[in-house]
Amino acid sequence: MYVIGTAGHVDHGKSTLVKALTGIDPDRLQEEKAREMTIELGFAWLTLPSGREISVVDVPGHERFIKNMLSGVGGIDLAMLIVAADESVMPQTREHLAILDLLQVKRGLVVLTKADTVDEDWIELVKVEVEEALRGTSLEGATMAEVSAITGQGMPELLQLLDSTLEKSVRREDLGRPRLSIDRSFVMTGFGTVVTGTLLDGSLSVGQEIEMVPSGLRRRIRGLQSHQQKVESIGPGNRVAVNLASTTQGEAERGQVLTLPGWLRPTRIVDVRIRMIPSAPHPIKHNLGVTFHTGTSESFARVRLLDVPELRPGQEGWAQIHLADPLAVVKGDYFVVRSSQSTLGGGQVIDPDPSRHRRFQQGVLEKLEVMAEGSPEDLVLKALETVEPAGLTALARGANLASDQTTELIGALVESGDVVALGGSTADANAVFMTSVGWARLRSQGITPSRRIT
Ligand SMILES: Nc1nc2c(ncn2[C@@H]2O[C@H](COP(=O)(O)OP(=O)(O)OP(=O)(O)O)[C@@H](O)[C@H]2O)c(=O)[nH]1
Ligand SMILES: [Mg+2]
Numbered sequence: 001m002y003v004i005g006t007a008g009h010v011d012h013g014k015s016t017l018v019k020a021l022t023g024i025d026p027d028r029l030q031e032e033k034a035r036e037m038t039i040e041l042g043f044a045w046l047t048l049p050s051g052r053e054i055s056v057v058d059v060p061g062h063e064r065f066i067k068n069m070l071s072g073v074g075g076i077d078l079a080m081l082i083v084a085a086d087e088s089v090m091p092q093t094r095e096h097l098a099i100l101d102l103l104q105v106k107r108g109l110v111v112l113t114k115a116d117t118v119d120e121d122w123i124e125l126v127k128v129e130v131e132e133a134l135r136g137t138s139l140e141g142a143t144m145a146e147v148s149a150i151t152g153q154g155m156p157e158l159l160q161l162l163d164s165t166l167e168k169s170v171r172r173e174d175l176g177r178p179r180l181s182i183d184r185s186f187v188m189t190g191f192g193t194v195v196t197g198t199l200l201d202g203s204l205s206v207g208q209e210i211e212m213v214p215s216g217l218r219r220r221i222r223g224l225q226s227h228q229q230k231v232e233s234i235g236p237g238n239r240v241a242v243n244l245a246s247t248t249q250g251e252a253e254r255g256q257v258l259t260l261p262g263w264l265r266p267t268r269i270v271d272v273r274i275r276m277i278p279s280a281p282h283p284i285k286h287n288l289g290v291t292f293h294t295g296t297s298e299s300f301a302r303v304r305l306l307d308v309p310e311l312r313p314g315q316e317g318w319a320q321i322h323l324a325d326p327l328a329v330v331k332g333d334y335f336v337v338r339s340s341q342s343t344l345g346g347g348q349v350i351d352p353d354p355s356r357h358r359r360f361q362q363g364v365l366e367k368l369e370v371m372a373e374g375s376p377e378d379l380v381l382k383a384l385e386t387v388e389p390a391g392l393t394a395l396a397r398g399a400n401l402a403s404d405q406t407t408e409l410i411g412a413l414v415e416s417g418d419v420v421a422l423g424g425s426t427a428d429a430n431a432v433f434m435t436s437v438g439w440a441r442l443r444s445q446g447i448t449p450s451r452r453i454t
Contacts, residue, residue, distance in 0.1 A: 075198030102346030172237030178202030214266030
């Protein structure tokens, strides 16, 4: 299954297109129907001509609901940037495009809707304008389709295009530790609380115990569904509805991440690389208050700039983000920062569990570079330096690697002499590791472990 997300300015025909494609009206709320405007995320699905199954996440275009849009685009494989042919590129076309770029959504199509309302010459002009807007973003050069959801013009071609674009998509990886960022929770009479989201990094099964992070509540999975079909288990890259046993709706709200118990610790500080969008209305000054959005969660935050006095539009830099609310993030997660109703920038989490850094420290910046660019061995070594002595679970979390891969890498590092294993072989679940440098430092201080460290 693949997940497709819509994006684009208010009233440009996103929901109408989703309904025309799938037969499902993504606007479920009374208020949405009354105001003819999407407010919350909408969900639909269809089978493409090839037999490929896709889920569609429909987002609101109105600037007041950008935070809902942000919680919808987290796990998508492909974006459909929707531009109404009569209005062409508008402010939220650009803002949604900037967000897709910050979240590094690389696969995308542009769909020019309302083609029935304009002539061919006009469409050619719109295409030039869209092409310019895409330049320099992750969607540069994306194919454009022209459709009318009213007359059906261009719809079969769009279905074919979705198929051929998804053919080049890579399957979502299974890292052995599922994460489902809750985007919706509701109560179903006779079943109790159901949460939905896009499942990443692992599988879920009926009967399994899960933990919600940051709340820490542990619950059992009573039932699973995908596209309203019951399933016993389900893998990464799918839209999933999870029925949780003995859970109130308030306990399972949007922003909580459902995962395996015991490994994902909520964090209040993250080290990040921030890229400012070129059209940001103002710079990020040191200690600026922003909203930090990742997955389906958000928190107020302060940005501590580590290598520059201020980040101007178009610039990049290292920062330590201090979050008001604890969030469940791992290394590599994408985020967006906004302030005063504008998107400023975003990037990737480089260290989800750092110590507090002083500004302009060469050593800190070098370590961040390695964590951002390094090989998997470098990552394990850097993670170990931060948390040593440490066991495999803490290391896998610190380096954001699957536990099998971490075991393999630590084995190679022990063999090459960069790491020492204390109290057991590499494969021993209780083994504790230190970098050779850290170990030598301990010994020089006259400390030798008289007993097995656990
Ligand atoms: N003529 C014509 N009208 C269309 C077409 N697609 C959508 N519309 C009309 O455009 C209006 C807005 O459509 P929506 O699908 O609600 O737009 P949206 O992008 O989902 O809007 P938000 O979710 O609020 O951002 C509606 O009145 C639709 O009937 C089309 O292809 N041709
Ligand atoms: Mg809509």
